[in-house]
Amino acid sequence: MTAGEGLAARAPYRFCREIEQASGHGIMAVQYMAAALDLKPLLDDWVEPGRLEDFRRACRRYGLKVLPDVRFLNVRLEDVPRDVVGRDRLTSTVAYAAPLGGREGQIHVYVSRHARLLRHGMWYPLIVKGRVIHTPYTDTLRYGELLGYPDCCVRFFARKNNWSRYSYLYEAFKNTQGHAHRLCNPFLKDTCYSYIYHMPCSYRCRATISAAGGLRARLNRLEPALVKEIDAAASGPFLVLYERDFLGFDGRLRGDELEYNDVFRLQPWSGPDPLLEALRRGSRVRLKGRRLEIGRGAVTLRRLRLPLEDWAPRFPFIIEFGRG
Numbered sequence: 164m165t166a167g168e169g170l171a172a173r174a175p176y177r178f179c180r181e182i183e184q185a186s187g188h189g190i191m192a193v194q195y196m197a198a199a200l201d202l203k204p205l206l207d208d209w210v211e212p213g214r215l216e217d218f219r220r221a222c223r224r225y226g227l228k229v230l231p232d233v234r235f236l237n238v239r240l241e242d243v244p245r246d247v248v249g250r251d252r253l254t255s256t257v258a259y260a261a262p263l264g265g266r267e268g269q270i271h272v273y274v275s276r277h278a279r280l281l282r283h284g285m286w287y288p289l290i291v292k293g294r295v296i297h298t299p300y301t302d303t304l305r306y307g308e309l310l311g312y313p314d315c316c317v318r319f320f321a322r323k324n325n326w327s328r329y330s331y332l333y334e335a336f337k338n339t340q341g342h343a344h345r346l347c348n349p350f351l352k353d354t355c356y357s358y359i360y361h362m363p364c365s366y367r368c369r370a371t372i373s374a375a376g377g378l379r380a381r382l383n384r385l386e387p388a389l390v391k392e393i394d395a396a397a398s399g400p401f402l403v404l405y406e407r408d409f410l411g412f413d414g415r416l417r418g419d420e421l422e423y424n425d426v427f428r429l430q431p432w433s434g435p436d437p438l439l440e441a442l443r444r445g446s447r448v449r450l451k452g453r454r455l456e457i458g459r460g461a462v463t464l465r466r467l468r469l470p471l472e473d474w475a476p477r478f479p480f481i482i483e484f485g486r487g
């Protein structure tokens with residue numbers, strides 16, 4: 164994987180391909196495969212209104228049932244009027260709710276082999292009549308279980324997923340004993356190169372290794388080329404600032420220095436990106452506390468201080484994932 168190729172697989176996989184084509188994006192491919200193999204009880208996704216019928220048909224071919232939930236009209240936080248009640252608690256999902264039937268926006272859907280699970284889905288925060296409506300906290304926890312996430316990770320998430328106090332990814336890093344395991348890599352979950360879609364409680368979580376390992380073994384028989392790509396992408400290394408700001412490298416960690424040939428973002432990024440630009444000019448980087456030193460050969464190119472910053476605290480770290 165190189166810069167700009169983060170989102171869609173290059174391997175010509177066939178399993179669940181029709182679902183991905185109907186949904187219009189390739190990001191959830193492995194999650195659909197897991198659901199079709201009955202290794203994931205429930206998943207949710209977004210589909211354009213005009214594609215919904217094709218999507219349903221494609222899911223049916225793999226024994227998956229679909230429940231359309233609500234239509235999301237996504238907006239930028241800056242465009243939400245100040246008088247919307249609860250506006251200050253909106254984080255990554257900023258959308259107005261609209262009834263099904265219209266043509267704009269994206270339809271939120273639940274997908275499962277089991278009809279009885281579809282009605283247990285959870286909604287995201289949505290703006291309804293000038294007010295942000297949240298899901299009840301108890302439902303949030305239960306939803307983690309329905310999605311097939313390990314209990315230890317659901318419990319850890321319930322404690323640490325507080326953006327104003329913690330950097331969740333750093334909390335999981337502190338909770339990791341030994342080497343990070345590639346089956347516990349959450350940094351690729353918004354690309355198709357991930358066996359997991361949850362935030363593990365540590366980068367060596369036993370339950371996650373067991374579940375992701377089971378899926379990997381099944382996929383290795385069905386789509387070996389895709390598995391090879393996922394394994395190659397999963398090792399990293401990654402420089403992590405917080406949940407919405409991390410970078411992947413084609414390189415190796417040697418001691419406390421990361422040597423690399425290429426660096427890229429794995430999430431959509433809008434606006435200027437001075438950190439990526441500075442890293443692109445270098446070939447090695449070292450992190451000490453909050454100080455980042457970028458160099459090429461014997462020359463130090465930049466010294467940067469990574470600030471704690473606003474409402475989502477940033478605790479930078481570098482991580483590399485191994486096989487065992």
Ligand SMILES: [Zn+2]
Binds near residue numbers: 313315364365369371
């Ligand atoms: Zn866990």
